[in-house]
Amino acid sequence: MKFFEANFDGLVGPTHNYAGLSIGNVASLNNAKNTSSPKQAAKQGLQKMKSLSELGLIQGVLAPQERPDVYTLRRLGFTGTDSDVISKAAKQAPAVLKAVCSASSMWTANAATISPSADTADGKIHFTPANLTNKFHRSLEPLTTGRILKAMFSDEKYFAHHQHLPDNDHFGDEGAANHTRLCSDYGQAGVELFVYGRYAFDASKPAPKRFPARHTLEACEAVARLHGLSEHGAVMMQQNPDVIDQGVFHNDVIAVGNQNVLFFHEQAFVDTQAKLDEIRRKFGTAADLHFIEVKSSEVSVAEAVKTYLFNTQLVTLANGDMAIIAPTECRDSDTVSAYLEQLTGRGTPIRQVHYFDVKQSMQNGGGPACLRLRVAMSEAEHQAVNPAVLMNDSLFVRLNQWVDKHYRDQICEDDLADPQLLIESRQALDELTQILKLGSVYQFQRN
Template sequence: MKYFEANFDGLVGPTHNYAGLSVGNVASLSNANNTSSPKQAAKQGLQKMKALHDLGLVQGVLAPQERPDVYTLRRLGFTGSDSDIIAKAAKQAPAVFRAVCSASSMWTANAATISPSADTSDNKVHFTPANLTNKFHRSLEPQTTGRILQAMFADPAHFAHHQHLPDNDHFGDEGAANHTRLCSAYGKKGVELFVFGRYAFDQSKPAPKRFPARHTLEACEAVARLHGLSNDHVVYMQQNPEVIDQGVFHNDVIAVGNQNVLFYHQQAFVDTQSKLDELKRKFGNDSELFLIEVNDNEVSVQEAINTYLFNTQVITLANGEMAIIAPTECQDNPAVHRYLSELTSRGTPIKQVHYYDVKQSMRNGGGPACLRLRVALSEQERQAVNPHVLMNDQLFATLNSWVDKHYRDQISEADLADPQLLKESRAALDELTQILNLGSVYQFQR
C-alpha cells in the first residue's frame, strides 16, 4: 500500500495582525503593532500551498479561527451586543482585546500532535489538539481546532480524535512544533520524538530563566499514552534552556526532521549524545539514519533564529529525494545561504533547496514549518479525508477569489476595534466552511 506525508497549512485569517503577544518569540515582539497586510499574507500562504502541491505533495488547507473572539470577552464580563463588547474591551482592557484578536492559528504546527496508523496500537491516525496554555491568546484555540480537525478527518474507521490535555501549565502542550517522527518509510513503524522545555513536577531539573518553557515532559507522556504508542518507539528530549532564553520558543526553531533525517543545531538539546544514542537504538538501523548537526561556527543560534533555518520544511519528493522549503530570509543571509548551498552536496538525502516569500508570517514569528501540520497517511486513509480541504488548481483559484472578496489590504491596531471587521470576518468564515465542506465549526454558526 502506498504511504506519504500530507501537509495541512493554516489559512491566514481575515483579521491577520501584529500584536506582539508571544513573549519568547523575538520576531513576534519586534514587529508588535506594525500595520499588517491580511490579503497579502493569505495569498503568500496559498502560493506556498500551491507550490508544494505542484511539487507533487498532498497539500491541504486548515481553516483559521474566528477573531475577535467575543465569546471569550463575554466570559470575562463584557456585556451588550457584539459591537458594544468590542468597543468596551478595546477601551477598558486593550491588552486583553489584542489577545482575543490574535492571528496565531495560522501556525498550524501548534494545532495538534498527530501519530500515524503505523505507530499506534489500534492502527488509526490519532489527533490531539494542543492546549497551548502558556499563552492566553493561543489557549483560546483548541476547541475550534478540534472541531475543524474532526470535520477534515471524520471517518472513525481510520481516525481517532482526543480532547486536548487539561488546561494547566503542568500539561502545557504546544503540539507538533515540538514533535518529530523519524522512520525509514512513512508506512513503517517509526520513532516519535517528543521535545519538551521543562519538567512540571520536578523543579530541580534545568529550566530557562528568561523566557518560558512552554511544553512539559508530562504533556509529551500523556499524548504518547493517548495515541497508544509503544515505549520502544518513543524518545523524549529536552530543549536546551539556554537556547530557549535566546528566543528558541519551540523545537522547530532549532530542529526539524523528515523520514530518516534529523536536522538540528549543535545547541538544540540537553544531554544530546545519550539521547541521540537512544534514538539510533530505537530507530533500529544506524546506517539509514542521517543526523545532520549544524555547528556554531557554521551558523550561530542567533542566525538560525533570525532566518528560521530550522523552521524550514524538509519534504520527500516523488523521486525519493528530499528538499528543504525555506523562507527567503535564509537566502538573504550569507552564512545560512552558504550552508544550505553546501548541504545539498554533502551525501545526505537532502538534494534541493526551494525558497519562498512568507514575510507576512515571518514578521509575526513563524516560518514555513510553523505554517503546516504534517499527517502521514496511507492511500486508503487519504481517500477518507474530506476532499474539499485538499489543494488543487480549482481550490487555489476559489480561495484566492474568496480572499479578494473578503480581506482588507491593511489592518492597524485601531482597525481591530471596528465592529464591521467582525461582520466581515464572520461572512468570510461562513463562506469558507461551505467551500471546505466543514459544517458548523465556528461558535457563531452553532
C-alpha cells in the first residue's frame, strides 16, 4: 500500500493585517501597524500550494476563520447591531478589536496535532485542535478549527477527532508547530517528537525569562494519550529557554524533521545529546537516521530567526530526494544561502532547495512551515479526504478568482473599524464553504 505525506496550507483570510499581536514573535512585533495586502498574501499562499502540487506532493487547503469575531465582542459586553458592536469596540477597546480581527489561522501548523494511523492504537489518523491559550487572538480559533477539520476528514473509518485541551495555560497547546515525526517510511510506525517550553506544575524547572513559553509538557503528554501513542512512539523534548527569549516562539523556528532527517540548530533543545540518544533507541534502525545539526558558527540564532531557515518545509519528492521549501529571505541572506548550498551537496538526503515569496506572511511572523499542516496517510485514507479541498489546476484558478472578487488590496489598522469589512468577509467565507464543500462551519452560517 502506498503512503505519503500531504500538506494542508492555511488560506490567508480577508482581514490579514499587521497588528503586532504576538509577543515573542520578533517579525510580528517589528512590522506592527504596517499596511498589509490581504489579496497579495492570499495569492502568495496559493502560489506556494500550487507549486508544491506541481512538484508531485499532495496539497490541500484549510479554510480561514471568520473575522472580525463579533461573537467574542458580544461576550465581552458590546451590544447592538454588528455595526454597533464593531464601532463601540473600536472606540472603547481598540486593542481587543485588533485581536478579534486577526487572520492568524493562516498559520495552520498551529491548527492541530496529528498522529498518523501507523502510530496510533486504533489504526486511525487522530486530530486534536490546539487550544492556543497563550495568545487571546489565537485562543478564539479551536472550535471553528475543529469543525473545519471534521468537514475535511469526516470518514470515521479512517479519522478520529478530539476536543481541544482545556482552555487553561497549564495545558497550553500550540499544535504541530511544536511537533514533528520521524520514520523510515510514512506507512511505518514512527517516533513523534513533542516539544514543550515549560513545565506547568513545576516552577523549579527551566523556563524563559523574557518571552512566554507557550507549550507545556503536560499538554504534550495529554495529546500523546488521546492519540493512543505507545511510550515507545513518543519523545518529550524541552525547547531551550534561551532561544525562546531570542524570538524562537515555536520549535518550528529552530528545528524541522521529515522521515529519517532531523534538521535543527545546536541551541534548539535542552539536554540535546540525551534526547538524540532516546530518538535513536526508539527509532529502531538508528543507522538510517540523519541528525543535521547547524552550529552557531555556521548560522546564528538571530540569523535563523530573521530568515526562518528552520521554518522551512522539509519534504520528500517523488524521486526520493528531500527538498527544503524556503522563503526568499533565506536566499537573500549570504550566510543562510551559502549554508544551504553546501548542505545539498554533502551527501545528506536533502538534495534540493526551492525558494518561495511569502513575504506577507513572513512580515507577520510566519514562514512556509507555519503555513502548512502535515498529514501522513495511505492511499485509502487520501481517498477518504474531502476532495474539494485538494489542490489542482481548476481549484487554483477558482480560488484566485475568489480572492480577486472578495479581498482588499490593502488594510491598515483604521480599516479594522469599518463594519463593511465584516460583511465582505462573511460573503467571501460563505462562498468559500461552497467551493470547498465544507458545509456550515462558521458561526454566522450556523445561526
